[in-house]
Amino acid sequence: PTKVEYNGNKVNSIAIKEDRCMYCGNCYTMCPALPISDGEGDGVAIMVGGKVSNRISMPKFSKVVVGYIPNEPPRWPTLTKTIKHIVEVYSANANKYERLGDWAERIGWESFFKMTGLEFTHHLIDDFRDPAYYTWRQSTQFKF
Ligand code: SF4
Incomplete structure (x- = not known):
């Protein structure tokens, strides 16, 4: 103290x-x-595409699509500009009622990065898979 x-x-x-x-x-x-x-490393990451809902597709984790944006309070101009851009590209190209994660998976994440112009770096590669991913039932969705 x-x-x-x-x-x-x-x-x-x-x-x-x-x-x-x-x-x-x-x-x-x-x-x-x-x-x-x-002060130097303080920043913000943007993650998109996650969802809890079982509607149409299974729940999914978000993906990091921008690894670092400087922390610029009180209005975060770079962050808000980047988010606005992502939302505008998504809303202009996704189907009606299609969620962002479902849209990105339908067109492919590679296309998502091309269309949004966001830089893809190796820091964004998400290849983590728990073994339970393949064996546990994780959703209420059924295929007969
Ligand atoms: S962030 Fe730093 S000051 Fe805070 S609990 Fe961890 S080591 Fe201690």
Whole structure:
């Protein structure tokens, strides 16, 4: 515990030894007001296509389609511009009522990246498969 200046008053708080911080995230997930203190690496990733619903296709995880956008509060201009662009390309090309993940799977993720103009890098490759993926029933969808 230490005293810090807050609104002109000295208040009890904690101080982080920045040289010992390994960015594990335990503190700021418990205390969202705590700023993430890595000024250089602080950024935002965009994930799309995930869904919980069983409608039409099985539930699926989102995929990372943009690995890093700088954190630019309070209006996040790069982030909002990128999201707006993704949504506009999706809405102009998907079928009516087709969800983004279903659209991307129908046209192929390669086409998704071509159409949106987003850069595909090896950091975005998602080849993780738990063995349960092939053996467990994961949805209420049936094929007779
Ligand atoms: S992120 Fe927070 S809890 Fe984790 S090492 Fe850094 S200061 Fe400690």
